[in-house]
Amino acid sequence: MNPDILARVADGVGLLTLNRPKAINSLNLPMVTAMTTALTTWADDPAVTAVVLAGAGERGLCAGGDVVAIYHSAKADGADARRFWYDEYLLNAQIGRFPKPYVSLMDGIVMGGGVGVGAHANTRVVTDTTKMAMPEVGIGFIPDVGGTYLLSRAPGNLGLHAALTGAPFSGPDAIALGFADHYVPHSELDAFTAAITAHGVDGALAAHAVEPPPSPLAAHSDWIDECYAHDTVAEIVAALAGHASPEANAAAELIGTRSPIALSVTLAAVRRASELATLEDVLVQEYRVSCASLRSHDLVEGIRAQLVDKDRNPQWSPATLAEVTTADIETYFAPAEPDLVF
Numbered sequence: 001m002n003p004d005i006l007a008r009v010a011d012g013v014g015l016l017t018l019n020r021p022k023a024i025n026s027l028n029l030p031m032v033t034a035m036t037t038a039l040t041t042w043a044d045d046p047a048v049t050a051v052v053l054a055g056a057g058e059r060g061l062c063a064g065g066d067v068v069a070i071y072h073s074a075k076a077d078g079a080d081a082r083r084f085w086y087d088e089y090l091l092n093a094q095i096g097r098f099p100k101p102y103v104s105l106m107d108g109i110v111m112g113g114g115v116g117v118g119a120h121a122n123t124r125v126v127t128d129t130t131k132m133a134m135p136e137v138g139i140g141f142i143p144d145v146g147g148t149y150l151l152s153r154a155p156g157n158l159g160l161h162a163a164l165t166g167a168p169f170s171g172p173d174a175i176a177l178g179f180a181d182h183y184v185p186h187s188e189l190d191a192f193t194a195a196i197t198a199h200g201v202d203g204a205l206a207a208h209a210v211e212p213p214p215s216p217l218a219a220h221s222d223w224i225d226e227c228y229a230h231d232t233v234a235e236i237v238a239a240l241a242g243h244a245s246p247e248a249n250a251a252a253e254l255i256g257t258r259s260p261i262a263l264s265v266t267l268a269a270v271r272r273a274s275e276l277a278t279l280e281d282v283l284v285q286e287y288r289v290s291c292a293s294l295r296s297h298d299l300v301e302g303i304r305a306q307l308v309d310k311d312r313n314p315q316w317s318p319a320t321l322a323e324v325t326t327a328d329i330e331t332y333f334a335p336a337e338p339d340l341v342f
Contacts, residue, residue: 067112132173292334
């Protein structure tokens with residue numbers, strides 16, 4: 001197996017560990033391939049009754065995909081990035097339809113690609129240390145890995161708030177958004193995992209899952225539902241900036257730092273995802289959008305500013321929301337060549 005993916009079976013439970021702790025277990029293509037192979041084997045193995053996904057180290061399950069590799073691919077011909085996304089999205093769908101209990105321990109940092117391997121599980125666990133996000137608009141990208149499927153199905157407009165700000169949210173928020181199901185204190189995770197092998201998933205949940213604290217994000221649902229109901233990102237930002245809530249004003253300021261084209265495409269992608277029937281349908285749309293992003297100015301510029309040069313000063317193009325046209329947005333939804341096929 002790939003050393004960045006640890007896969008073993010203990011007492012009928014497949015234990016799958018992302019093992020790049022220095023990179024907060026960021027995903028690359030060999031890791032996706034190894035996960036796919038392990039899950040395919042375990043799905044057909046009657047001796048394996050459940051799977052548990054965890055991340056090595058203390059910082060989190062997974063900080064996302066290797067976006068610096070995406071940067072270098074985009075500056076070349078984009079082929080490596082397209083191959084990574086193709087296989088990654090197939091894995092996301094495989095997880096979404098996994099035929100046995102698949103328990104994802106979404107502890108610590110869980111962002112981007114980490115959401116893809118964790119939040120489509122049929123048993124999703126968060127903790128008091130969970131810091132989850134779909135932060136793509138901050139690097140000129142658009143939420144992917146099935147993220148727009150989940151964001152579009154969150155209560156009210158909570159999903160749009162998470163998508164357009166890219167801001168992190170807590171374990172209780174993840175449950176409120178529909179990204180997770182169960183809350184287990186961080187200090188209980190080792191005992192919880194051991195209980196799965198000893199007593200099964202239901203027994204482990206009964207012994208270790210607790211009622212989550214109230215969701216801070218859900219407490220703001222009134223102004224979120226009101227302000228994000230508008231047709232365009234510019235109207236949403238104006239509503240947030242003009243609202244009496246200081247949290248709404250802060251959201252407007254944060255959105256104002258994001259890529260205008262990525263914001264505009266994200267709004268369209270989430271709303272279109274709400275009309276698509278299955279996770280696979282949404283992943284096809286996301287693959288098209290991701291491939292189009294490779295041809296954009298803002299993906300390369302956003303990664304450069306945040307992770308390569310680290311000057312935190314991206315020069316977006318178009319520079320303002322007013323300059324983004326309907327035609328600009330539509331180009332992101334054109335079929336890819338070749339398209340993602342299940």
